Amino acid sequence: EQVVQVVNNGAKVLRGNEMKSLAVLESRLPKDANRRDGLSVVVDRTGNIHDIGYDSDLDGKYTEQDFDHIVDATGQCVIPGLIDGHTHPVWAGDRVNEFSMKLAGATYMDIHKAGGGIYSTVTSTHLATEEQLYSSLVQRLQTMLQNGSTTIEAKSGYGLDLENELKILRVLHRAQKEGPWNLSITYCGAHAVPKGSSAEVAVKDIVEHHLNAVMEETKAGRLTVDNVDVFCETGVFTVEQAKAILRKGQSFGLNANFHAEELSYLGGAEMGAAIGSKAISHLEYISPEGIAAIAQSGTVATLLPTTAFQMRLPAPPVRRMIEQGVAVAIGSDFNPNAHCLSMPVVMYLAAVTFHMSLEEVLAASTINAAASLNLADSRGSLEIGKVADMVLIDSPSWEHLIYQLGNATKLISTVISKGFVV
Template identity: 40%
Template sequence: MFRNPSNTVSESQSLLLYHAAQLVTPIGNALKHGKEMGKLEIIPDAAIYIEGDTIIEAGPTDILLKKYHPEKTGMESIDLTGKVIIPGFVDSHTHFVFGGYRPEEFIMRLSGAQYLDIMKMGGGIQSTVDATKNTPAETLFSDGFKRLNDMLSMGVTTVEGKSGYGLDRDCELKQLEVLNHLNREHPVDVEVTYMGAHAIPRGYPGGSDAYIDFMVKEVLPLIREKKLARFADIFCEEGVFTPEESERYLGTCKDMGFDTKIHADEIIPLGGGELAAKTGCASADHLLAVSDRGIQMLAGSDTAATLLPCTAFCLNKPYAPARKLIDAGCAVALASDFNPGSCFTNSIPLIFSLGVIHMGMTIEEAICSLTLNGAGALKRADTIGSIEPGKKADITVLAYPDYRFLVYHSAKNIVTLVIKNGKVCYDEAKRGV
């Protein structure tokens, strides 16, 4: 059952979770780098006391029950015997607001078709651009709401959503307005990113430089004025935007007050990782072809290396070098890259399985990457991403007594309860009621 926090069944202002088999969480208010990613606090027979939307205390059940009794008036309490408490997942890279689908391309790729061949047949990103322009905002909203419901059922409490399927002014603004509307109406928090620099519009006069000028002069000021996005992102890749163009664009975005992200080194080592570290991006995303120099620079920066294993899986490409990045001291985050073209999945269980089984991460590192480091990739690690006093009460409950079931029960959703801002917003046991 899904609930909006403003319409919850219970009106209690406090919540006690107790007798959880384990409480498992990273600790801290910033990105975790390297070996620090594997250090989690694990409390057996654990409890959490929440007031309003904030965690007040977490620790052993016997200690908290002496201070916060479940029968206290106005307190809701939930016995979590046999279950595990972890922070709500943060999916820090998605393109979940779009029109149309592209299943035929997926099958064509499996048969060996190349992206350029698909584009010549009318597919690729331009297909989604055309469909999104022709999709009413109301439909984008209703479809987006359903997708957020699906994310919530897998324990996601915060998600990043990008525009980028308009490549003009009006459709980009339409997507951003829908994302903001979803953030207001749905329990899951939506961090909004403007990604007009997703591709160069078909036949754009003047090419990439002229299109960047257009975004800077005619689109970004409107986004800033209407406060429609916190982040700006660009696809730095051969045939799209060069490192020089990307640096110019990202610098202008920062000067205008936007935080920045970059799609970096997805296909060839073009220097996107280096550029992200140099310019202070919140994250460098993809990194399948990141260079040794890029890894070194990211390791010495506050930029998250956000890896998207489901995209490599769907494209049948080699995975990003997670083990190499972590061993070098980088702060690695994992995210879905949910989109209608290269990665039509937002499966958190699949991300865990791929990250640990195929990318060489430990399960502890994977948990950190989808909680605290996901929050850090959105510059929100001070308020979400871990279970600590003073942070938002964004909590995911697993149906099994050990956190290792996240990978042991491979690619299976084992989330049974999700609490967002101190309120139960998803209860697997009551689905359909």
């Protein structure tokens, strides 16, 4: 029996209730009931999708000789490559001790203020060589890819000072050039206030000096930077400070895509909407006004269920966002505080703890995550002309990838990135 499903939609982003209306093309029984009519995806030599259709239609257009390579997906499901909308993948050391402390009752901010948290990772990352950071990054990206993520948003932010932020961005640039994945790279120098400095001084340094230096390197082809991020939070950077950094980044053509309303309400969502941010992450404490503002501006809400789960934060008001027409994306937020490399686990938590339907979860981790990174023209759905990023799932329906918690690497038979089996 052949059951092939292709999840496909023509939209660039799915807002609110549209999120459950992903078109799922299913294989069908032709008149000749001896042969179930499967679907095929034809990929060209540049790695783009050239054609999609039922075999009965495609058989007349192509012969086997037209293809260098055929992947037999009989009995399997095909979905677009997953897109992880938020990760912090370049750092050294670990924070397993803090995991114990949190289980014993310490809060994230207690640990941060005591010089642990991001600061402890900054210290170990400063000590690491570029080579060490590169090899751990590649291992992490490989695991993400095995779990179905073909596009990954990847932030700097454990350097803080210019020299170490540039080191991290170089590591990301090299991984983007050399690896089979697609990275969307984010400068997040404003991830914490550097030790011994103040938020005012840090913002001034970033706006007047660091961002310019980063963009000089980008212009010279030595770095790739797509987005700019700030940790906008009580005790870290204020809404006004975040705005100054994001606007400076936008002046260089970067997409504003930042952390807000995670541990407290500050009005970051309202500000982000006003400046035309592509995406805002976390949003546990978003206000009703903030929801209305991002629905209006089309800013994608990138929600991070593993972090909320692990830190026992209240869930963000996801149903309300969706009802109000917000486009919701999800991400793993992979970082030393919330260590998860698997989008299918994130998808499961989004469904169970954020009350999202399976269709909404799939939209959030494909087309909407693409939109959050300004990539929806080329990624996030299986459509002619888009990049051939695909995940083959060896199960009777794609929902199994979410339903079977912790079994993704077993269910995923093949990952295709940019048209190549990886």
